[in-house]
Amino acid sequence: MTTLVNRAPQDTRGNWKTYLGLVVVLxxxxxPVYWMFVxxxxxxxxxxxxxxxxxxxxxxxxxxxxxxxMQDVYFAASLINSVxxxxxxxxxxxxxxxxxxxxxxxxxxxxxxxxxxxxxLTLTVPNQLGxxxxxxxxxxxxxxxxxxxxxxxxxVSAFGVFYMRQFIAHAVPDELVESARIDGATTMRIYxxxxxxxxxPALAVLGxxxxxxxxxxxxxxxxxxxxxDFPTSMVALSDLASGNYVIYRRVLAGAFAAxxxxxxxxxxxxxxxxxxxxxxxxxx
Amino acid sequence: MSLTQLRPSPQHSAxxxxxxxxxxxxYRFDTRATPYVFIAPFFVLFAIFGLFPIVYNAVxxxxxxxxxxxDKDGWxxxxxxxxxxxxxxxxxxxxxTFGIFLLSTVPQLLLALIVANLLNRKLRGQTWxxxxxxxxxxxxxxxxxxxxxxxxxxxxxxxxxxxxLVGFGQExxxxxxxxxxxxxxxxxxxxxxxxxxxxxxxxxSAMQTIPKxxxxxxxxxxxxxxxxxxxxxxxxxxxxxxxxxxLSTIGGLQLFNEPMMFDQNPQSAxxxxxxxxxxxxxxxxxxxWKDLNLGYAAAMSWALFLIILIVAGINAxxxxxxxxxx
Numbered sequence: 001m002t003t004l005v006n007r008a009p010q011d012t013r014g015n016w017k018t019y020l021g022l023v024v025v026l027x028x029x030x031x032p033v034y035w036m037f038v039x040x041x042x043x044x045x046x047x048x049x050x051x052x053x054x055x056x057x058x059x060x061x062x063x064x065x066x067x068x069x070m071q072d073v074y075f076a077a078s079l080i081n082s083v084x085x086x087x088x089x090x091x092x093x094x095x096x097x098x099x100x101x102x103x104x105x106x107x108x109x110x111x112x113x114x115x116x117x118x119x120x121l122t123l124t125v126p127n128q129l130g131x132x133x134x135x136x137x138x139x140x141x142x143x144x145x146x147x148x149x150x151x152x153x154x155x156v157s158a159f160g161v162f163y164m165r166q167f168i169a170h171a172v173p174d175e176l177v178e179s180a181r182i183d184g185a186t187t188m189r190i191y192x193x194x195x196x197x198x199x200x201p202a203l204a205v206l207g208x209x210x211x212x213x214x215x216x217x218x219x220x221x222x223x224x225x226x227x228x229d230f231p232t233s234m235v236a237l238s239d240l241a242s243g244n245y246v247i248y249r250r251v252l253a254g255a256f257a258a259x260x261x262x263x264x265x266x267x268x269x270x271x272x273x274x275x276x277x278x279x280x281x282x283x284x
Numbered sequence: 285m286s287l288t289q290l291r292p293s294p295q296h297s298a299x300x301x302x303x304x305x306x307x308x309x310x311y312r313f314d315t316r317a318t319p320y321v322f323i324a325p326f327f328v329l330f331a332i333f334g335l336f337p338i339v340y341n342a343v344x345x346x347x348x349x350x351x352x353x354x355d356k357d358g359w360x361x362x363x364x365x366x367x368x369x370x371x372x373x374x375x376x377x378x379x380x381t382f383g384i385f386l387l388s389t390v391p392q393l394l395l396a397l398i399v400a401n402l403l404n405r406k407l408r409g410q411t412w413x414x415x416x417x418x419x420x421x422x423x424x425x426x427x428x429x430x431x432x433x434x435x436x437x438x439x440x441x442x443x444x445x446x447x448x449l450v451g452f453g454q455e456x457x458x459x460x461x462x463x464x465x466x467x468x469x470x471x472x473x474x475x476x477x478x479x480x481x482x483x484x485x486x487x488x489s490a491m492q493t494i495p496k497x498x499x500x501x502x503x504x505x506x507x508x509x510x511x512x513x514x515x516x517x518x519x520x521x522x523x524x525x526x527x528x529x530x531l532s533t534i535g536g537l538q539l540f541n542e543p544m545m546f547d548q549n550p551q552s553a554x555x556x557x558x559x560x561x562x563x564x565x566x567x568x569x570x571x572x573w574k575d576l577n578l579g580y581a582a583a584m585s586w587a588l589f590l591i592i593l594i595v596a597g598i599n600a601x602x603x604x605x606x607x608x609x610x
Contacts, residue, residue, distance in 0.1 A: 008496035014405035021402045026416045029481060032431045033423055039434060048440040096325040103322035122330060128538050129589045130337030132572055132582040133344055137337060153333040156326045187318040216424040219540050223573060234426045241430055242551040248434050255427035262422045270415035278489035
């Protein structure tokens with residue numbers, strides 16, 4: 001009589017159909033990345049073969065070498081630029097957002113709730129729509145065509161402040177802050193020796209998400225860096241793929257090189273990234 | 285926890301009375317001003333690089349602002365906006381944007397629900413499945429679109445090879461970029477691929493907060509797993525569904541990377557030989573930095589902003605309506 005149905009799905013064991021479905025989803029998710037690798041290792045002949053070859057070839061390093069030595073693409077430099085841009089953005093976001101999150105969660109000051117409301121409001125502002133004016137602004141400051149133009153708009157994020165505030169609110173006990181205060185610790189000292197150690201997991205989550213977003217950003221870096229000697233890796237890739245005659249094994253070797261760092265992050269920090277996305281969903 | 289050890293001992297509990305005036309002043313300054321110092325970086329940086337450009341965009345849109353002729357600078361009134369109304373490129377881009385948006389959002393969110401439902405079971409290697417479906421989310425769009433470009437190539441492309449296996453296009457291979465419908469499908473496929481896993485995780489996290497007895501009560505009516513999903517699970521996670529609809533509306537209407545990189549010559553920003561897949565975000569880039577007409581590009585940004593507001597509002601309302609009816 002009683003079938004599986006009267007149980008909640010989360011209490012139901014996955015059957016073979018569930019696993020089959022998930023395997024298909026996983027294959028579709030992974031295939032383009034795998035195929036990127038296959039083409040990156042292939043010869044021209046293998047790329048245009050029918051039926052398509054799905055086995056890696058042997059000339060990954062030759063293809064990579066061609067990408068890295070190509071004139072006017074600055075591919076090697078672009079990878080370093082991307083590391084600098086994403087690294088600085090991540091570090092600044094973690095620092096500024098945890099500072100603000102701490103203030104909003106644990107410190108008392110006039111207009112606190114009103115200001116937090118402003119932060120939440122800014123979450124909804126699609127700043128991609130301000131690129132024209134941002135370009136003019138950067139032109140006035142003289143930063144267009146430099147990495148500063150890409151870094152500056154990414155230094156803080158409303159989501160980061162929001163996420164940090166939520167986490168600090170229950171990760172740091174009020175008594176701990178109070179007693180440290182009575183012991184004569186300054187607010188900065190409390191932040192540094194009580195808050196930061198307590199929120200390491202949240203810092204990992206926010207750091208990973210921020211790094212990935214900064215690394216993959218394309219539109220604004222393209223606008224401000226295109227045609228300069230300091231592209232980010234995404235801008236360099238678009239350069240590599242433009243032109244009258246595109247050599248796919250070379251383009252995809254570049255794409256592969258720009259993707260590998262993120263795949264490494266997924267392997268190391270996949271758990272944290274999953275958690276960050278799922279926690280963000282519950283709170284929003 | 286060693287909380288108790290950190291509790292103040294009695295002799296400390298009186299605030300620093302005996303201490304010098306300077307120290308007291310410092311203490312006051314610290315408790316009153318430091319909170320503002322801590323939140324200042326966010327507000328200052330956001331005001332300069334986030335808020336100001338959007339407001340200033342309005343000023344630019346009302347001016348003649350050309351990168352090639354800086355002297356022509358001056359008020360243009362609503363000339364940029366009236367030009368929009370009769371600009372066939374703009375309407376074409378709007379049409380393309382909505383076409384791709386529909387083809388990518390609807391399947392994306394439906395498939396995400398199904399994947400989330402698969403993940404919402406007791407599974408071996410639970411975390412690894414979740415990490416696995418995030419692979420597309422982490423892959424740079426610029427890189428994955430290049431792979432899809434090879435996949436959808438006219439000559440020797442894998443998509444055409446699949447089609448030929450089931451008997452289509454054997455005499456003449458399909459040129460995916462050539463027509464609106466085929467290029468839209470190709471681009472929508474890329475968008476779907478990227479976002480299904482991410483949305484599935486959002487749905488999954490909401491599904492796990494549904495109280496279990498809801499399902500037990502519903503079983504009396506003899507609801508099968510499929511009906512269970514549509515009649516119980518989906519209505520229960522409706523707020524998150526509305527949230528993802530709004531998110532994908534905002535993202536989908538600003539689609540830029542995929543159509544840019546799918547082009548034979550990405551740097552041209554033309555969206556195909558006859559603009560068959562040029563989106564508004566792409567047109568803004570072309571008008572601003574290829575035609576060097578920043579004033580007009582700013583006006584277009586405002587138009588897009590309004591369109592997004594309206595469509596996000598309508599979609600949120602529709603989603604609520606659908607959820608409420610069930």
